[in-house]
Amino acid sequence: MLPATETAALAPYGWSERVQTLWNDIDVGALPTRARPGRVVRIERGVREVADASGTVGPASGNTAVAVGDWVCLTGTRVLCALPRWSALARMGPADSGSTAGVQVLAANVDVVVVTAPADRLHVSRVEREVAVAWESGGRPLVVLTKADLDNGSGLASLRSRLAGTEVIATSVRGSEGSGLAELRHVLAAGVTGALLGPSGAGKSTLVNALLGDDVLRTGATRAGDGRGRHTTTSRRLLCIPGGGALIDMPGLRSLAMAGARHLDSAFADIDELARGCRFSDCRHGTEPGCAVRAAIAAGTLDAGRLAGFTKLGRELAAERRRSDPLAAREARRRYSRRSRDARRNDKRRPW
Numbered sequence: 138m139l140p141a142t143e144t145a146a147l148a149p150y151g152w153s154e155r156v157q158t159l160w161n162d163i164d165v166g167a168l169p170t171r172a173r174p175g176r177v178v179r180i181e182r183g184v185r186e187v188a189d190a191s192g193t194v195g196p197a198s199g200n201t202a203v204a205v206g207d208w209v210c211l212t213g214t215r216v217l218c219a220l221p222r223w224s225a226l227a228r229m230g231p232a233d234s235g236s237t238a239g240v241q242v243l244a245a246n247v248d249v250v251v252v253t254a255p256a257d258r259l260h261v262s263r264v265e266r267e268v269a270v271a272w273e274s275g276g277r278p279l280v281v282l283t284k285a286d287l288d289n290g291s292g293l294a295s296l297r298s299r300l301a302g303t304e305v306i307a308t309s310v311r312g313s314e315g316s317g318l319a320e321l322r323h324v325l326a327a328g329v330t331g332a333l334l335g336p337s338g339a340g341k342s343t344l345v346n347a348l349l350g351d352d353v354l355r356t357g358a359t360r361a362g363d364g365r366g367r368h369t370t371t372s373r374r375l376l377c378i379p380g381g382g383a384l385i386d387m388p389g390l391r392s393l394a395m396a397g398a399r400h401l402d403s404a405f406a407d408i409d410e411l412a413r414g415c416r417f418s419d420c421r422h423g424t425e426p427g428c429a430v431r432a433a434i435a436a437g438t439l440d441a442g443r444l445a446g447f448t449k450l451g452r453e454l455a456a457e458r459r460r461s462d463p464l465a466a467r468e469a470r471r472r473y474s475r476r477s478r479d480a481r482r483n484d485k486r487r488p489w
């Protein structure tokens with residue numbers, strides 16, 4: 138049993154009954170007597186920092202692969218093992234990393250994935266994709282329209298109509314006390330771990346600072362010409378919100394290829410629901426007769442952009458699956474060669 142003082146000291150980092158249970162489940166008999174729990178709170182260029190009951194230790198050694206947010210078992214500054222994850226925010230390794238099917242875990246044990254989208258440079262399809270990645274993690278998404286003071290009035294409405302079923306809030310740190318921060322605080326209550334996703338310059342680190350009530354993280358002005366961020370944040374870091382949960386800040390991502398795709402239906406639950414009314418069970422909601430999804434668009438109850446987003450993501454995921462799954466790739470090649478063979482045959486039949 139861990140002393141209560143130790144678990145109390147870990148509470149700000151998100152120690153909960155769930156973690157306690159995971160800790161109890163590890164075979165303590167097989168561990169050195171001085172083994173203690175900790176949480177990975179920072180990774181910068183491979184250097185890992187772990188928080189334990191008496192502060193932060195690091196650089197941590199050990200061969201266990203860990204991500205920020207992982208709960209680990211420590212002796213001294215050595216990571217012996219990681220506790221099983223209940224969620225993992227992951228992406229396919231960036232194309233330039235040389236790994237073809239490598240999955241990169243960005244953050245572990247995240248309950249709420251905070252998908253940020255700046256009002257002054259809003260790309261709804263990017264948000265849609267990040268929401269799908271969030272569902273895929275095992276956590277749940279919360280969409281935050283940041284810099285709401287720069288919204289021309291339509292940003293929040295367009296996000297809400299395209300992201301039916303996902304909670305969307307708007308925040309701003311401008312003004313005397315900002316706006317939307319109380320709602321965010323409410324979601325990121327004690328015991329909850331959040332992680333910030335979104336492009337560089339979205340205002341992720343600024344949000345963390347606002348929640349901490351202190352400028353702990355460096356923030357950077359966006360470029361004058363196109364409003365893009367300058368990739369100010371370079372490490373992944375878990376910070377404790379006073380009186381609340383833990384929040385993981387990350388560098389803005391350029392590319393976010395999804396690792397796996399089981400949860401596209403959760404991100405588009407409304408389309409999934411409507412599709413049950415389509416005449417054909419494999420309806421692609423294109424030109425098929427009796428399509429309930431297109432009927433909903435015609436009736437004005439479903440946003441056409443939402444179907445476009447769903448179709449685009451579906452195509453992307455199929456491509457991703459072919460890249461990472463040799464069986465799916467072989468099946469796709471077979472289908473392709475069959476189709477081109479049929480096409481050649483048809484060509485021969487043609488008299489011209």
Ligand SMILES: Nc1nc2c(ncn2[C@@H]2O[C@H](COP(=O)(O)OP(=O)(O)OP(=O)(O)O)[C@@H](O)[C@H]2O)c(=O)[nH]1
Binds near residue numbers: 284287387
């Ligand atoms: N007008 C306005 N500007 C904001 C707001 N929040 C952040 N900003 C500005 O947006 C710029 C980028 O903010 P950051 O917090 O550094 O953005 P980031 O998402 O952490 O970016 P990376 O670390 O590069 O991924 C800074 O100049 C902030 O001052 C806001 O609510 N309103």
Ligand SMILES: [Mg+2]
Binds near residue numbers: 369386
């Ligand atoms: Mg940042």
Ligand SMILES: [Zn+2]
Binds near residue numbers: 415420423428
């Ligand atoms: Zn259909």
